[in-house]
Amino acid sequence: MSVMLEVEGLSVNYGPIEALRDVSFAVEEGHICTLIGANGAGKSTTLKTISGLRKVREGKIVFEGKDITGSTPVDRVLMGISQSPEGRGIFPGMTVRENLDMGAYTRKDTKTPAYQQDLDRVLALFPRLEERIDQFAGTMSGGEQQMLAIGRALMARPRLVLLDEPSMGLAPKLIQQIFSIIREINEQGTTVLLVEQNANQALKAAQQAYCLTTGEITAAGTGAELAADPAIRDAYLGGGL
Amino acid sequence: MQFLVDHFFELTITGLALGSVYALVALGYTMVYGVLQLINFAHSEVFMYGTFAVAWTFTLFGATASTSTAGIIGLLIVALFAAMATSAGVALLVERTAYRPLLSRGAPKLVALISAIGASFALSEAMGLRDRITGFVGLDGPLRDYVSGARDNQSLPVSLDPAPVVTIGDYTVTTIDTLVIVSALLMMIGLDQFVRRSRMGRGMRAVAQDPESAALMGVDSQRVVRVTFLLGGLMAGAAATLYMIRIGTTRFDAGFILGVKAFTAAVLGGIGNLRGALLGGLVLGVAENWGSAIVGTQWKDVVAFTLLVVILLFRPTGLLGESLGKARA
């Protein structure tokens, strides 16, 4: 087992506001790793910084042994990091197919069977997308848009996929389905860094887990360890359970 | 009113020709708006430099009133390329100097708006003072044909005589009308297909719809912005050529009123929408002609802006009213 992504002493500011303070964690290759924490803890900021959308004030990000702290977002996609952002961020005026093609924007092999295979794989994971392939993404339901955002992230053929609250706003049944798809994606060989409000489910699925509290890592361990931690149970798993 | 009825086809066709020029320039405003949500106020100068490229191409090749038709057609093709290259170059210069340094430092969009206005004045005055500039570096002698009377009208040294093509009702459509309308339409179809089908076009639409998601997909937004300015410049250069074919005369401030009209056309059609720019341009060109036939030519601009106000009252986002990325119909 080797470390795929290493975040070391990361600090990120929005103007004078410190969103992340000296955050360090590592994601093992082949794992599902989850980052849980309250609203405003800095989870999305962490993912955006890994994708290169936020400026690093201090610290570094190492991906597969290479320091990518100063790399452009484009380079990071080329290296194999893709993201399904918070709020889905689909392109509303493009069809489902065009959105999936956008996921593969950096790929040069879009006319080959390999590409078609990847598309088939995504459509097999999300049959609903196949039914709506020519529908405008902006007119799809929230759940369908979430599937599209995840599918789009997979079209880049990532080594590491960052998922920001994939279960947000979904019905319980659909949440179950999304989590089983995340497991499936992981079993097919993609490392997953998962940010979730739904800590219960996330900790069950994850081999590795970190808890972020107002910009700092306050707990680390396996998913089961964090799920058993009384402080975490109180704060994120609804005490009584 | 009777004048409009009597000259209906003439007014409509010449309006369409004028509207085609508006539409081509409007594309530049609308594309930059679609991608950056900014009005490029220097775009009028991008156009104006194109008109000078056309005039100077004719001067450079020593065209005179006796140049043969074949010679003039050849020169027009050279002039088209010169104008497109010049306008594209000016557009990229504006992007490089007035936009990128500010936007890459995270300046508010309003600041870039002001710097674009500044760039517009600087470019226009540089053209209007070109005699002083070349005089200062001692080049006004060899460049006399190009710098003389920097604040006067600069005309094509040849007159382009239109030949009849077909007669519609009371009006004989000329080669020039046809050339202007058809080539503007072809340019626009080409651009529309590029934005819809090419990879770069898809990147442009992605940045227009959601810049952060586009970056996550690996779209290089700086490159997209440059290509957007480049395409706007190419279209403005084509517009400048068609304008010179029809009007034959330009000036250092020729961009101003045309730029305002083209911007109006872009807003009329729905700013950010490529097909809206086309529709807005044509509607504006025709409406101006019809309107001036009814209330008098001196009211032409009043007609244009009244139309804008009325349409925006009923359709606040313009006729087609969607943004670059969302535009489908």
Ligand SMILES: Nc1ncnc2c1ncn2[C@@H]1O[C@H](COP(=O)(O)OP(=O)(O)OP(=O)(O)O)[C@@H](O)[C@H]1O
């Ligand atoms: N663009 C921004 N400008 C200013 N402050 C921001 C910006 N984005 C985030 N913040 C602030 O940074 C902090 C961390 O935000 P972040 O979005 O990373 O939280 P989060 O953990 O993802 O929360 P949630 O669970 O609600 O999505 C918050 O205090 C937020 O207000």
Ligand SMILES: [Mg+2]
């Ligand atoms: Mg978040």
